[in-house]
Amino acid sequence: MRFFGFNKRIGVVGMYRSGKTVFMTSLINHLERHDPDRFPLGKKRIRLGNFNPLPVEDGFRAFDYESHRHSLVSLQRWPTKTRMARQFRFNLTRSDWRYTLMDLTLTDLPGERLADIRIAKNSYESWSDEICGLFSTEPEYLAHAQGYIKTLAKAANQDSNPDQDEILHAYRLALARACLSYLPVITPSSFLLGPQGDYCGQRDEKGMAQTRYVGVDKDNQFAPLSKEVRKKHPGLAGLFKRRYEHYRRSVVAPTAHWLAQCNELVVLLDITTILAGGLGMYHGALALIEDLITYVDPGRGVLGQFASGLLKPLSAGHLTLPGITRIAFVASKADKVHASDRQKLLSLLRAMVQSRMNDLSEEYKLRVEYFACAAVKSTVSLNNGKLEGQPVELLQANSQKRPPVVRFTPSKVPGSWPENWGSHEYRFPDILPQMPARKDLAPPHLGLNLVADFLLSSDHLTE
Template structure:
């Protein structure tokens, strides 16, 4: 039965891939990342820069190009970009206009984070760089449809579950919850689990109680204080239409690996629901979306993990290594493009680079490269091209030199969100503040030892402030121009610049 299911799965993927290939001039870009990594802001800023590139260029009047590394724009070959109806009618549309209004409106604020899968198509029309053989048969400007697939980071780590039995997942989850970084927040759930006989009679009340306590543990682990990452199943925190269903009413139990629990037992019921979760949630998600991606960007809020300490950093490293096991990485060729596309380019991006002075950007990249080294080694081994960058899709701060106690110090300046504080000072959301960011270590291995930030005071509680988006400038049409960024153009060039030659 499993072989038949796999064959049907592969056939469905091949059919969808063939359909995409025949459409021509199309690239499917996956945008993902763990919670609060900035996926919504990244997509909104990317699309805004593309669709307003010509207006931004005209408004600059010869001043610095906002996308100097994105060659098709820097060479003035990008004629236009516009939104088109997305190809997948059953997938919600990414709320681009709503998110853009949040970023650029009078009451500017960061948009709501991703809570479901969504899609958006942006169509680029451009001039080819040189007249080749293909150009003689297709005169005029070329066209590329970029289908951007956005999905919650909480769903990312579900994909490795496809290869794990209920017993294996239970063992790994219980072991992780016993670690020092998790033991306190997992105490109620672990205590309830210890008082249950897995081989006893199945009880819906027991299942619901354990699932609720398990979900509370997962939710606590995601808070800024702990910033833990390896927390599948992802739909427990974002259940959507599945809330209250049996497929989301299970929890780990200490069961023996390699043997089936007795029929009618609590363990048997939990195992059945775990398998239903994989069948009805994880596998369709993989089949309909992951298996059709051409390029992938993985956004990482490394600063949040650094703030929370070495345990969160180690957890993030494990999560990033697990993520790559789900992607079909590898160098694409004609047959794979038609029947089984592979992700041939993956970009790991450390977000919120604007929270650091530019002198620490290289160190932030080095930290992320160190965290992803296992994942990168695996992906590069099968032919995928990997890059690591530090970026800010929207730059909320600017840099300045500030005098402090007779010294000139490098600072970042921005408008902290109302309620943010430094010591006894509480910001009102209107006044700007000059912040002295900590320095990341020259040796990225130090982030595992707890001295990630070199602080002036040894016992300082150094947490990065949250800033409001900057005020948008208006073009001649009175519409907002793209907001400033850090290395968004480099991300564009890596992810699809080669398709615009």
């Protein structure tokens, strides 16, 4: 039989630990072994079939689906941390689109990289002016960046060559402080997430400033220099500019290139962690949404400008402008709150995102939907507001023994975002994954099928 091709490139975007790997693993598993009872799609009991993995595209690393599934099924553990953007490509057919072979690509994209939008759209000089401006005028940044501003002022006033390492260290210290207060503009993002995917796990500013890099690697770091320093020390400015461009080509361009090619995005926001993290973390998540909108909105010209400067040479003259037609915003890990509170997760998600997306969806005919979902449902909700599950904190070090199933009361989800709140006012304990005893079954989930339904629909092919 002949099949018509139908391609969808789906990007899964979210901050570190927002649930991207688990989401992709569970989704792929349900598409691979589709069971219309456990994963109902469409109104007419659609059946999926002919699942067939394909090689990944050039420049991507393969998403290690089998090993992540093994970890869930056989070890009953969450998948280990993934590094780098990972891709999974496969074919699939659906019973309501006869003669259509879907070619689907799922790629995960760390949200931290979106902060590099400022590098994508600026030359080294204008990026420097933007960051130095932010650091010296915005009160919340100023509090962390005073040391850096002073270091620059000293360099501007000295005739001998300034100490490159001192400037870089002062910049890293400013970023570490900003990061510990959840301020969003952490750029270059290599400071948080290295080009090889190594994540900054530290929580002390000195350690972070000593071990992280601002640039492609240790020997290729750069920092923003004020106009005065650039004028006085053109040698240093030229050096940082070359390293900046190297970073732009090797770290920022692939992200922008990949985003420009996506048709659909899944944006995972872990509302439970944002609540538990306090107001600072809320601000960080808002910044992610803003950066994302700036990336995908062709009206803001970012990809347009960026595409002509960077993508054109990369794509041998062919320009692919953003073709995003659908965005699913997903409140992930919904099983960490009580069943009676899940609707509130959705309200909080909408309250954060909706007003920002409305203009965009009208102007560009973007379809935007909101979901609360658990990719691997690992709790049971009881009548008294309690949850039943196996808290990770009860795992004993070096023991293979599973902790007991216990009953606990997670925080209640507020009906709307509070005006202010601190970290640890809300508590939603991490739990171990619960998988069915039957090993060939895909994970139990909450609402993952609704997200899949949205992603696998088409405005052109009708059911």
